Amino acid sequence: MISAVVVMAAIGLVLGAVLGWAELYFKVAGDPLADKINDVLPQTQCGQCGFAGCRPYAEAMAKGEADINRCPPGGEAGIQKLADLLGVEPKPFGEGVAPKPKSVAVIDENTCIGCTLCIQACPVDAIVGASKQLHVIVADLCTGCELCIAPCPVDCIHMEVVHETVNNWKWRYPVIPIQQERQTA
Amino acid sequence: MSGRVYPIPGGLHPAEHKIESSAAPILTAPLSERYVVPLRQHIGQPARVLVHAGDTVLKGQMIGTPDGRISAAVHAPTSGRVVAVEPRPVPHPSGLPDLCVVIESDGQDAAVEMRPIAWRDMPPGELHKRLSRMGLAGQGGAVFPSHVKLAPGATPIETLILNGAECEPWITCDDRLMRERAEAVMLGAEIMRHTLGAKRILVGIEDNKPEAAQAMAAACTPYQAEVVVVPTRYPSGGAKQLTQLLTGLETPSGKLSPDIGIQVFNVATAYALQRAVELGEPMLSRVVTITGHVREPRNIEARLGTPIEELIRLAGGELDHATGQIVGGPMMGFDLQDTASPLIKSVNCIITKSDALFPPHPLPMPCIRCGQCALACPAQLQPFELYWHAKSKNFDRARAYKLFDCIECGCCSHVCPSHIPLVDYYRFAKSEIAAADRAKQAAEIARERHEFQMFRQEREKQEKAERLGKKASERLETGAVAADDPEAARKKAILEAAIERAKQAKENVQPKNTENLAAEQLRQIDEIEARRQAAEDRQDAERQA
Numbered sequence: 001m002i003s004a005v006v007v008m009a010a011i012g013l014v015l016g017a018v019l020g021w022a023e024l025y026f027k028v029a030g031d032p033l034a035d036k037i038n039d040v041l042p043q044t045q046c047g048q049c050g051f052a053g054c055r056p057y058a059e060a061m062a063k064g065e066a067d068i069n070r071c072p073p074g075g076e077a078g079i080q081k082l083a084d085l086l087g088v089e090p091k092p093f094g095e096g097v098a099p100k101p102k103s104v105a106v107i108d109e110n111t112c113i114g115c116t117l118c119i120q121a122c123p124v125d126a127i128v129g130a131s132k133q134l135h136v137i138v139a140d141l142c143t144g145c146e147l148c149i150a151p152c153p154v155d156c157i158h159m160e161v162v163h164e165t166v167n168n169w170k171w172r173y174p175v176i177p178i179q180q181e182r183q184t185a
Numbered sequence: 186m187s188g189r190v191y192p193i194p195g196g197l198h199p200a201e202h203k204i205e206s207s208a209a210p211i212l213t214a215p216l217s218e219r220y221v222v223p224l225r226q227h228i229g230q231p232a233r234v235l236v237h238a239g240d241t242v243l244k245g246q247m248i249g250t251p252d253g254r255i256s257a258a259v260h261a262p263t264s265g266r267v268v269a270v271e272p273r274p275v276p277h278p279s280g281l282p283d284l285c286v287v288i289e290s291d292g293q294d295a296a297v298e299m300r301p302i303a304w305r306d307m308p309p310g311e312l313h314k315r316l317s318r319m320g321l322a323g324q325g326g327a328v329f330p331s332h333v334k335l336a337p338g339a340t341p342i343e344t345l346i347l348n349g350a351e352c353e354p355w356i357t358c359d360d361r362l363m364r365e366r367a368e369a370v371m372l373g374a375e376i377m378r379h380t381l382g383a384k385r386i387l388v389g390i391e392d393n394k395p396e397a398a399q400a401m402a403a404a405c406t407p408y409q410a411e412v413v414v415v416p417t418r419y420p421s422g423g424a425k426q427l428t429q430l431l432t433g434l435e436t437p438s439g440k441l442s443p444d445i446g447i448q449v450f451n452v453a454t455a456y457a458l459q460r461a462v463e464l465g466e467p468m469l470s471r472v473v474t475i476t477g478h479v480r481e482p483r484n485i486e487a488r489l490g491t492p493i494e495e496l497i498r499l500a501g502g503e504l505d506h507a508t509g510q511i512v513g514g515p516m517m518g519f520d521l522q523d524t525a526s527p528l529i530k531s532v533n534c535i536i537t538k539s540d541a542l543f544p545p546h547p548l549p550m551p552c553i554r555c556g557q558c559a560l561a562c563p564a565q566l567q568p569f570e571l572y573w574h575a576k577s578k579n580f581d582r583a584r585a586y587k588l589f590d591c592i593e594c595g596c597c598s599h600v601c602p603s604h605i606p607l608v609d610y611y612r613f614a615k616s617e618i619a620a621a622d623r624a625k626q627a628a629e630i631a632r633e634r635h636e637f638q639m640f641r642q643e644r645e646k647q648e649k650a651e652r653l654g655k656k657a658s659e660r661l662e663t664g665a666v667a668a669d670d671p672e673a674a675r676k677k678a679i680l681e682a683a684i685e686r687a688k689q690a691k692e693n694v695q696p697k698n699t700e701n702l703a704a705e706q707l708r709q710i711d712e713i714e715a716r717r718q719a720a721e722d723r724q725d726a727e728r729q730a
Contacts, residue, residue, distance in 0.1 A: 043628035171612040
């Protein structure tokens with residue numbers, strides 16, 4: 001009887017020690033779920049979700065504090081991916097939140113006064129320029145977040161929709177044209 | 186003449202239709218009045234334009250320079266004046282316009298100085314550097330820049346395969362080229378072999394081209410080369426298929442022939458290379474088959490940039506009731522949207538369609554899971570599985586079923602008893618996956634840049650705090666010393682007076698940042714002004730033109 005209790009207690013202590021050690025050794029820094037969500041988000045850093053960038057929104061979603069339908073740049077496909085990842089039903093976009101076609105910001109060179117305010121607003125450092133020098137947006141790096149438009153004191157920035165070219169053209173989904181059936185007499 | 190041929194899986198034997206255009210010798214197209222030269226004629230980055238509207242150019246002058254590692258140069262096909270650099274219709278499945286240089290010929294056809302390259306004195310692995318400005322790109326269909334393929338790679342090349350299979354129906358440009366210019370083709374191949382350091386050359390030719398095989402075999406004699414006649418079975422001319430036919434080696438999934446020590450070039454590419462090296466002439470022209478529903482189907486050697494409608498005219502013009510054109514062969518080609526599109530490096534054939542030659546596609550029916558497509562697939566894929574996954578936009582599954590090993594040969598669509606346009610689904614899935622990958626990459630870059638910006642802002646804040654802290658502590662120390670030092674007190678008084686003066690000066694003066702400029706700044710301003718003026722003049726000239 002006593003030996004059984006001792007053996008069980010010993011086993012319990014050993015296993016407890018192993019678990020305690022594993023807890024320390026395999027500790028995951030940060031939130032792995034937030035990382036996974038962040039990977040799905042389009043990284044425009046536009047703040048249209050109400051958070052200061054994609055990462056904070058991902059963290060809020062991981063904690064269950066934010067809805068999955070607040071990212072317009074991700075589009076319907078983005079909502080679907082988030083729903084799959086989080087195991088919830090996809091939701092349509094709310095009122096006033098709608099995905100737009102992919103655009104990039106363009107600076108009007110004749111109006112820019114070189115104030116650097118847009119440079120400070122750009123979340124991905126896609127604007128090149130210095131004080132009292134003409135600013136230019138690197139189109140390849142621009143995420144289309146529109147954060148540079150509001151700070152411009154002379155309204156010289158506008159968005160241009162990225163049109164289809166030979167470069168970004170995609171093969172279409174095969175569509176079978178509907179034909180009228182031939183009348184047989 | 187004929188070496189051993191190894192079996193390959195799949196394939197089929199569609200009606201050949203070669204005889205229509207293979208009888209007549211190659212016709213050299215006369216000088217055209219106008220050439221439209223696209224800057225994107227190859228796989229990879231388009232060339233960067235070097236000329237402006239109004240410039241005069243000479244034949245062989247570079248008008249587009251390679252941009253990046255995988256890119257090819259573009260040259261003026263004749264001498265004349267550049268009348269426009271603008272988007273024009275090009276032979277592309279999208280039908281979208283692309284940037285082109287439009288050259289109006291002056292009729293002189295004056296060329297730049299062309300110097301042959303002394304390739305025999307060059308060690309292997311050197312020539313490709315000289316070729317990067319010659320604009321050579323594979324003429325078999327993939328238009329991969331040739332100098333990249335000739336550069337030494339990770340795996341040494343044992344065998345050079347010259348692709349003269351020309352397996353697609355209707356096309357005969359390689360056939361005629363081999364019959365008429367076998368010596369030049371073989372010399373080109375020998376230059377390639379020398380550059381790659383390969384041990385032997387194998388020339389693969391289908392058995393429906395006996396004259397070409399004979400001519401090539403005769404031209405092979407001086408070299409370590411051998412003609413291998415392969416059975417006529419589409420798609421024997423695919424790089425991986427021909428490699429396996431001639432050597433028995435299968436190219437692993439996701440790899441290319443060079444990874445197993447084999448490099449494959451088209452015969453027309455070897456011919457163009459021979460001209461580039463022996464004559465110093467960049468790629469200016471190619472042989473193209475004009476066939477189908479035209480009066481005199483034939484092969485024409487035309488300069489790149491010649492409008493396709495002009496080539497059709499040279500083949501006697503279209504017959505009545507033509508229903509459009511196909512660029513490339515009927516198996517892999519696409520419909521031409523605009524006959525004003527120019528001839529480019531990738532175009533080996535233009536087929537004019539008619540309802541008799543190409544009856545309208547029957548309506549697709551549901552897949553009956555017969556497995557015919559799997560038997561026909563030369564890449565040993567499961568086309569019906571790929572079809573289901575592509576159709577339901579289940580792209581991850583499609584990728585897992587090796588969608589990217591599909592060579593889009595069209596065998597599966599051809600044999601499908603339900604007439605399902607299978608390849609269209611694969612092309613759709615492939616370009617969707619490629620677009621998603623591009624978006625993912627862009628998101629990754631944006632995330633990194635945003636994270637770095639946050640890190641940088643944090644660092645700047647810290648540095649500023651440190652600097653201020655240091656200054657404050659310094660001031661405290663010096664201030665303590667200054668209290669009982671008359672010299673320091675005197676200096677402080679001078680400083681304060683100076684600050685006061687500066688303040689008053691600031692209040693009185695209207696700031697103007699264009700006054701009191703250094704000579705260097707004035708020079709910069711003049712330079713910018715001159716550049717702006719020049720740009721304006723140029724725009725005016727363009728508007729007037």
